[in-house]
Amino acid sequence: MSYLDTLKKSPDLVSPGISACQGCGAELILRRVLQVAGPNSIFAIPPGCMAGAGVVGWNYANGQKTPVHITLLDNTAAFLSGLSRIYEKKGRPDVNLVALAGDGATADCGFQSLSAAAERGEKMLYLCYDNEGYMNTGYQRSSTTTRGSKTSTTPAGTVLQGKQQQQKYVPLIMAMHGIEYCATASPSHMKDFIEKVEKGLAASKKGFAYIHVFSPCPTGWSFSSSQSIEIARKAVQSNLFPLWEMSSGKLTLTANPKPLPIAEFVQGIGKFKGLSPQVLEEIQVVVQHRYAILQKLAD
Known part of the structure; x- marks a missing residue:
């Protein structure tokens, strides 16, 4: 069945009226993951x-049409570890156990429990929607x-020019845990995204699966809500967010674009307004270096 057939035949398991911002990448990610995972999911x-x-929805009603738990910021993978073992004991390994967490709850506060669950090979699919900041509390x-x-x-002004450090590349860190399945995905490449979620769910029946998803944020990044998919696509095309997957120790690049320069990617995104040529060049060097590592691993 094609990815379009999957989406056509699968019901939307999120209520129509939720309070996500217009153009929110994470809302699209949530809806599509739920469609693929289906109602037999927690x-x-x-x-x-x-x-x-x-999740919260309106009038204290659940915005999501499956069981969902709002965990702590730092224990999502630990919570699902326990749930996984409970359902194994109950003889119900068919239930899909899925985490959907932001980058703060994944790369920062929750990394200890995430890494530990991956190292133990706990049976779950963990997805990170990466909007590059703590957006729910005002974009830190x-x-x-x-x-x-x-x-x-990290304000931009005469003293500082935005964030001073390069980003942590979490997907490759997770792949090096030797987990069942690891991938990156983007809402701009929906066929690739759906197929990877399907593979991740299948792998989660054997052990730990992880997917890192690019999630552009119009509100925090300061761009028009109509540009979300275009910006996500440019992130892939510039190799700022390369698409790949790793299974059975083999890394495969699932997109190999003729790369756009980073200077073209940042155009029209408010959070990058006024970047100096030096900072742009520093970002470009890191992007090229990281992609070269991925190409060597793929070879």
């Missing part, structure tokens, strides 16, 4: 945009925020 979503906007920088980004804690 989700764990820590505090963040999708806990507040995607996280460790996955791109160098030079203007956030509420």
Whole structure:
């Protein structure tokens, strides 16, 4: 069945009226993951945009049509570890156990429990929607925020020019745990995204699966809500967010574009406004170096 057939035949398991921002990448990610996982699923979503906007809903009603737990910011993978073992004991390994967490709850606060669950090979699919910051509380920088980004804690001015550090590349860190399946995905490449979620769910029946998804944020990044998919596509085309997967120890690049320069990617994104040529060049060097590593691993 093609990915279009999957989406056509699968019901939308999120209520029509949720309070996510217009053009929110994370809302699209939540809806599509739920369509693929289906109603026989239990989700764990820590505090963040999708806990507040995607799960709570209106009038204290659940915005999501499957069981969902709002975990703590730092224990999502630990919570699902326990749930996984409970359902194994009950003789119900068919239930899909899925985490959907932001980059703060994944790369920062929750990394200890994430890494530990991956090392133990706990049976779950963990997805990170990476909007490069703590958006639900006013956009503070996280460790996955791109160098030079203007956030509420890394202002751009005469003294500092946005975030001073390069971003932590979490997907490759997770792949090096030797897990069942690891991939990157983007809402701009929906066929690739759906296929990877299907593979991740299948792998989660054997052990730990992880997918890192690019999630552009119009509100925090300061761009028009109509540009979300275009910006996500440019992130892939520029190799700022390369698409790949690793299974059985083999890394495969699932997109190999003729790369756009980073200077073209940042155009029209408010958080990058006024970047100096030096900072742009620093970002470009890191992007090229990281992609070269991925190409060597793929070879």
